[in-house]
Amino acid sequence: MTTSAPAAAADLPGGTAPLHDDRRLVLVVAVLASFVVGLDSSVVNVALPAIRTELGGGLVVQQWTVDAYLVTLGSLVLVAGSLSDLFGRVRIITWGLVVFGVASVLCAAAPSGEVLVVARAVQGVGGALITPSALALIVAAYRGAAQAKAIGSWTAWSSAAMILGPVVGGLVVDGIGWRWIFVLTAVPIVVTIPLVRRISSEVRGGPHARVDVVGAVLAVVGVGGVVLGLIEQERLGWGSPVVVGALVLGGVALGAFVPWELRVTRTSGAPLVPLGLFRARDFAVGNLATLSIYGALGMVFFVVTLFLQEVWGFPAWVAGLATLPPTLMLLALSTTIGALAGRFGPRWFMAAGPTIAAVGALLMLLAGDDPAGYWWSVLPGLVLVGAGIATMVTPLTSAVLGSVPQSQAGAGSAVNNAVARIAGLVTVALAGVVLDGEIGVTGLHRAMVVMAVLLLAGAVVSAVGIVDPDRRDSDSPA
Structure with a gap:
């Protein structure tokens, strides 16, 4: 049973209700807005071989198709955090959805790899505007254990995009062509914008917010x-x-x-980045763990998806189905784990999750040239990766955002999202070095070892550095 959250510290338009009065609508909007960004991320990976076939450019074009989006998303999400504090979360989400929709159409019409990369960069701008504001709305509307549970629900339902993306995207790629996947990502925007406009209150960081x-x-x-x-x-x-x-x-x-x-x-x-936030131990340690863990996850999903299609010869829709286990585990477990972390604290969940995922990565070392090996190597490996992600992601988000003042929730969310995105884009950028220029069995094995090392590093950082809220509160001066 949730308790009423205190009124958000915000500049509200005259006569509007406090944000917690819109809590159900806020959660729906946050889920749908994040669904747009998540759907795009999940469908693009299964389309990379088809994009390479039509537009050329080899592994470099495939990397840039992913990283052009992540560069603008990862760096501008920091600006978006400031913009959401200055102009309001609701307004910035609306702007982001519009930019994302226009860029999706440009991606669908791209005549060359260069144009596609530019359009993907513009998509990243829209994603940057959406991402921190969506989560910051939840932080403003919920408190305590209710907040942890809401973040768990947001994580679980947002993950539906990750479920639909690979399968539907694969069917679209194999059926009518990769360009239509970008039309697909624009569809949820039509539903989300009217709902955003129905939120009766607004949240800003205060009259002194500026853009660096x-x-x-x-x-x-x-x-x-x-x-x-x-x-x-x-x-x-x-x-x-x-x-x-x-x-x-x-x-x-x-x-x-x-x-x-x-x-x-x-x-x-x-x-742009309030460095004072890093004085909060859980914020600093949580972001350090994020850097390591999300770097590993960025590597695994990029490499495994390419491996299944280009080495084992899976059709795009089969590759989409084959990479579903992590998302299914996340959807099944996130709300429960969020509630448990709200009750017992995030520390040991954040340590156990990456460790489980690292075991999954090492299991994929059993993969060889035979596609039948999926059943005893990649499948169990991805199931463990998914279980690890589900155990870690909601407690990590709660630990990081629970340690910052509500008035700086936009900036705190932006910093954590930026760290996650930048970690992923750097490991994708390094994929050429790890894979030695071309995907293969040896390259997959090297990538999984790198992933396991990064995950274990995140587990150690969390176990040593995170302080659970009850201990944190007892250590603080009155």
């Missing part, structure tokens, strides 16, 4: 430069001026990012 433009530029250039260098090295070589220049530029921008954020904090008090 220089910080945003440094983030985009830094992340984009590093990813550009990592992906293009496969085609141009490490000694190429383009690769070296991109890596140096990206490194310099990232190196300048933290000093600039400290300067903005001292002067205007409105940095």
Whole structure:
């Protein structure tokens, strides 16, 4: 039984009700908005071989089809967190849905790999606007154990996109062509926008919220430069001026990012990343665990999907079905795990989950050239990966966002989402190095070892660093 949440600290339009009065509608909107982003992510992987066949470009185009989206999403999600605090979560979600829908149409009509990559980058802008605001609405509307349970429900129902995506996307790719998958991702937008407009209240971070433009530029250039260098090295070589220049530029921008954020904090008090959030132990440790764990997950779904189609010869729709187990486990367990984590604390769930997933990754080392090996290697491996994700993801989200003030929920959600997306895009960018330029059995095995190491690192960080809320509260001064 849930308890009423206190009124959100927000600038509400005159005469509107507090956000917790809209809690059911808020949860539905957050699920549908996240469904749009999740559906796109899940359908694209099964379409990569078909995109490569029609547009050419090899593994590099496949990597950029994934990473162009993740570069803008991962870097601009930080800006979106500030925008949601400044203009309101509801308004920013609406903007994001519109941008995402337009970009989806552009992807569907792309005449070349270059145009597709640009359109995917624009999709990332829309996804960046949607992602932190959707979760921040839940954080504003729910408190305590009810919040953990709501986040679990959001995780579970949002995962329906991951279930529908690979299967429906595979059928669409095999039936009428890969372009139609982008039309498919635009459909939920038509349903979601009218519901967003029905939310009677708005949440903002306060009258002093601003947008750190220089910080945003440094983030985009830094992340984009590093990813550009990592992906293009496969085609141009490490000694190429383009690769070296991109890596140096990206490194310099990232190196300048933290000093600039400290300067903005001292002067205007409105940095892109409120570094003060990292004084909260669970926020800092949770984001460090996110970096490791989501880097591993980004690698596994990219590599396994390509392996099933390009090495074992699975049709796109069969590959979609074959990669469903993690999503089914997430859907089945997330709400229950969220409730348990709200009761007992997130620490040991966050330690156990990545460990279970690491065992699943190592099981996939049994995969060989025979597609029949799916039943004793990839399938049980993916089931364990899914069980691990379900055990970890809701407690991780609750630990990170539960440690920040509600007025900074947009920024806190944005930072955590940015860390997750950037971790995934970097590991996808490194896939060319791990796979040695082409997918195969040896490359799959190397990728699974890398994944297991990253997952175990996340488990250790969580076990050592996370402090459960009861202990955190007892250690805090009155």
